[in-house]
Amino acid sequence: MKAQRHPLLFWAGVVLVAAALFALPLVLAMAGTAWVRIANLAILFVFLSLGLNIVVGFAGLLDLGYIAFYAVGAYTWALLASPHFGLHLPFWAILPIGALLACVAGVVLGAPTLRLRGDYLAIVTLGFGEIVRILMNNLSSPFNITNGPKGITLIDPVRIGGIDFRAADTWLGLAFSGPVKYYYLLLLLLVAVIVINLRLQRSRIGRAWVAIREDEVAAKACGINTRNVKLLAFAMGASFGGVAGGMFASIQGFISPESFVLHESIMVLAMVVLGGMGNIWGVIAGAMLLSFVPELLRYTVEPAQRYLFGRLLVDPEVLRMLVFGAALVLTMRLRPAGLWPEARHKREFAGQAG
């Protein structure tokens, strides 16, 4: 859109953003490697939000159990690349398997919910998310598959060529810590994920999703195979979750069912809604914001209190949730369609004509 009006300005912007993203981990690393890890988790949440956005934003199907697909991806990686089963498959094999299994899980969830909408769909998906988590928790006997609540440890990092992404390296005189290397890998994946999402949105299937979101009977009357198109939304959305889960397991080196609780599903949904359902850039902004702001608060609230009052009045964790909740309420009051809404959502909420 802008590319046609100001091609030079557009590309200058792209180059600028790319340079900033490239330099970011080096700057963050100065503040501490913890911040690079936070940035990596933020990118994973962008993957998750974009995946959920396909289901919720494009197709209008409320999914409260989305984290289940993250879990499927993470456990796939953990089981295929750890001493648990003694398997150590390479990353280019596991990542597609994880995406595929998550995809299958998406269809398994999607198939029985095809006739459901709104609240009913939300409840079923919520239950599905819990089923997956509880399965991970209990699949330790009689055959120990998931190692139960103890989780799986010593998960392999990504290794490409001779490069171990968890170890530090020095190239061209510059030190690259593990998280920094992961950051660049995730950035590369992120570009691919965004491109896929943009293409999907503008595709025939993207239009079919929007049609189903708006009016299912009318969509059928237009000749859209609503069953397949809905299943496709679940499957595509889930596969992004699977990729994110795989990367999560490889970065952390340890996973347990605790990482895949309902709270996480709600968090991802909040990112999508806060950012602006249906708008890829809005969803990315929402995911970044909700990933970074709580961490910023965590690191600033305590010193600020000690400075102002000389002692700790409120536990930062409590305040974090309070500020977080208040921010959500305020956003929904002031910008009900999200911070950066899809054009048609914005028009609807503004009550404007075209």
Add this chain to the structure above:
Amino acid sequence: MNAARPLLEVRDLHVAYGGIAAVKGIGFEVAAGEMVCLIGANGAGKTTTLKALARLLPARGTMHYDGHSLLHRPPHALIGEGMTLVPEGRGVFARLTVAENLGMGAYCRDDRGEIAADLERVYGLLPRLQERAGQLAGTLSGGEQQMLAIGRALMSRPRLLLLDEPSMGLAPIMVQKVFEVIQSVAAQGVTILLVEQNARLALSVAARGYVMDGGLITLADSAAALLANPKVREAYLGE
């Protein structure tokens, strides 16, 4: 009609919601190029019949379109065979623009040039839509939304148009306009099955009519004869 096979042929059609029978074994037919109406009171089973034809509801019996059975066809396959439903209650995509709505009507087609030509034709028939091409469908008036729903159906190049209560909830002046559009669509050779509560109006545009009551067809005749029928006049024309 005896010589040529009708375009749509329904025999002994049963439709039930759960255990409650809404359509109890009806039969009718629509010949190619004909406009036929299905009239009756609220709850007579008219819309249910149409939904069964559009495969949105499970049904028993015989439904033949263009010589083959509709019974096991999925709803989305019908449009490719030239049978398009204009759903009850307008059923436009409220948050899509008028132009996008019309585009969705051609979702199953890939002949770009022909689609553009059809769009011009629809705009010619419904100039209001062209004026409002960039506007969200949800912001149109009720009558304009009904026009849009018809326009969208035309974008699929239908041979048989199933119209479900096009006059519902519209101001009388808009009802007139919508029916003028329906007549010009019929004049272009599109076969129309019209389900309508407004019996007088439906019978004034259709060639033949069927009267439904309590899930059954109680009368079948030419529109003129039905208009003159004392029973119809008393029950459906308020005389």
